[in-house]
Amino acid sequence: MPLSDAARRLLAGLGSQPPGTTPAPEPEPDPDADRTGYRARAKAEEERFLRAVDPEYWLAFCFRGPGDPAAFAAALGVTMDDRRYVPGPVLEAATAAVRTDTSPAARVRQMLTARSTRDADITGQLAAKPAPDPLASLRDTQTGIEAASLAEFAVILAALTADPEPDPASIYDSPHWLLAYWADRAGKDAYLARTGLEVLGDKYLDGHQAARILGIKLKGG
Amino acid sequence: MQPADPIEIEGVPPSAQLREALAGQTVILAFSRGKDSLAAWLALRDAGAAVIPYHLYLIPGLSWVGESLAYYADWFGTEIINLPHPSLYRWLSTLLFQPPERCRILEATRIVVPDYKTVSDTVREHYGLPADTWVCDGVRAADSPNRRTSLKMHGPVNLSNRTQKPIWDWRKRHVMDAISEAGVDLPPDYALFNRSFDGLDVRFLREIKRAYPADYATILRWFPLADLELARAAL
Numbered sequence: 001m002p003l004s005d006a007a008r009r010l011l012a013g014l015g016s017q018p019p020g021t022t023p024a025p026e027p028e029p030d031p032d033a034d035r036t037g038y039r040a041r042a043k044a045e046e047e048r049f050l051r052a053v054d055p056e057y058w059l060a061f062c063f064r065g066p067g068d069p070a071a072f073a074a075a076l077g078v079t080m081d082d083r084r085y086v087p088g089p090v091l092e093a094a095t096a097a098v099r100t101d102t103s104p105a106a107r108v109r110q111m112l113t114a115r116s117t118r119d120a121d122i123t124g125q126l127a128a129k130p131a132p133d134p135l136a137s138l139r140d141t142q143t144g145i146e147a148a149s150l151a152e153f154a155v156i157l158a159a160l161t162a163d164p165e166p167d168p169a170s171i172y173d174s175p176h177w178l179l180a181y182w183a184d185r186a187g188k189d190a191y192l193a194r195t196g197l198e199v200l201g202d203k204y205l206d207g208h209q210a211a212r213i214l215g216i217k218l219k220g221g
Numbered sequence: 222m223q224p225a226d227p228i229e230i231e232g233v234p235p236s237a238q239l240r241e242a243l244a245g246q247t248v249i250l251a252f253s254r255g256k257d258s259l260a261a262w263l264a265l266r267d268a269g270a271a272v273i274p275y276h277l278y279l280i281p282g283l284s285w286v287g288e289s290l291a292y293y294a295d296w297f298g299t300e301i302i303n304l305p306h307p308s309l310y311r312w313l314s315t316l317l318f319q320p321p322e323r324c325r326i327l328e329a330t331r332i333v334v335p336d337y338k339t340v341s342d343t344v345r346e347h348y349g350l351p352a353d354t355w356v357c358d359g360v361r362a363a364d365s366p367n368r369r370t371s372l373k374m375h376g377p378v379n380l381s382n383r384t385q386k387p388i389w390d391w392r393k394r395h396v397m398d399a400i401s402e403a404g405v406d407l408p409p410d411y412a413l414f415n416r417s418f419d420g421l422d423v424r425f426l427r428e429i430k431r432a433y434p435a436d437y438a439t440i441l442r443w444f445p446l447a448d449l450e451l452a453r454a455a456l
Contacts, residue, residue, distance in 0.1 A: 052422055052424070053422045055317055055421075055422075055450075057449075057453055058446070058449055058453075060320065062321045083448070085449070085452060087452070087456060088456075089456065130325075130329060131325040131326055131328070133329045133330060134326065134329065135330055145302070145343060146302060146304065149304055149305050153281050153305065156313070156330060157442065159330075160326055160327070160443075161442060164322035164323075168325065170325070172321055173321055173324055174321055174322065175321070175322040177320060179446070179449075181452055181453050183453055183456045204321050204324070
């Protein structure tokens with residue numbers, strides 16, 4: 001069976017080579033030539049690659065109620081897009097005027113505040129029923145490893161795409177969130193350090209605690 | 222095909238010697254659809270080995286991946302078993318590009334990330350092959366300094382895992398020549414990304430969104446926040 005017509009059209013339209021032929025290879029660095037230069041280029045390329053594929057450049061502010069993300073954005077004077085994303089630089093500009101005390105004493109206070117509310121959240125989590133294992137209900141009725149693997153992933157996907165629990169025990173599992181993103185991890189980390197939000201974590205943050213640290217009040221919150 | 226001017230590393234047996242020893246044997250091939258594993262398949266076939274390929278998918282059900290697997294199965298006249306890649310398990314277990322509400326579900330799933338040895342053992346078992354059946358791949362020394370160093374230190378044959386690298390000393394032009402001479406196509410990945418699809422970063426996602434929007438939607442069903450890759454690229 002040949003490649004699909006669509007794939008061939010794609011190849012014809014996108015590449016300089018006609019379909020059915022192989023693209024010309026890019027020159028490969030000669031590993032036998034200049035070992036020092038080769039290693040330096042390789043190191044630089046590896047660093048660039050790691051920066052390019054490092055996915056830890058975003059964070060989610062998690063909230064209790066469905067209106068909270070919009071209230072948080074409004075209090076900061078930023079606009080979420082339809083996916084509830086806010087560019088990090090926009091968030092930074094909006095919070096530049098927020099006078100966050102990042103002195104050691106203030107950091108201790110922030111950590112204690114965060115811990116006291118987190119402890120309350122942990123109590124809720126302990127009292128809550130854990131999420132069921134989606135795979136527990138899977139019966140091994142498939143013959144062959146291909147079909148069995150696909151059945152397993154189908155069950156996982158069904159669980160992931162089901163309607164989320166609107167008010168989970170832990171705020172960190174909430175479907176009510178606002179997400180901020182930067183160009184890279186360093187940008188996010190710098191923002192967390194500057195604002196003092198780093199005491200809350202570096203990926204899934206309690207949005208209500210974040211509001212307190214940023215000195216904003218959620219309307220109705 | 223016996224390429225002229227292969228990479229040479231003192232004390233490491235040339236790949237032609239490895240392929241010669243595999244003549245008449247049944248071997249498993251880790252087939253990524255990339256140029257190197259495709260060239261390894263051709264080289265093993267030319268050496269007289271019976272090749273049983275397996276492919277590992279990163280996302281279930283991507284159309285162009287399935288189409289190209291069907292093409293290679295037809296071209297080589299053999300089945301290509303298609304199994305989940307360890308990266309898929311790893312991405313899900315580490316909550317890659319997952320919104321908060323999915324975390325507890327994935328944590329409850331308690332995903333165990335298989336290693337490559339487990340995968341190849343599974344393939345051997347599936348085909349009822351002896352435990353000492355060789356598993357081959359298209360890894361080459363010229364591909365990166367790390368691979369060259371690894372080959373220099375450990376060689377192209379791993380006796381305990383029963384793996385070997387039957388084109389380890391080929392240069393890129395040898396790979397492309399072998400593919401061109403055989404008359405087999407590279408997959409659409411090369412027109413889109415100039416390499417085979419192997420990650421969820423912007424290099425791949427931007428082109429997939431443009432060329433295969435339904436597949437892009439499939440990726441977002443698994444990793445809803447992967448579209449951040451495009452958003453951050455625009456910053």
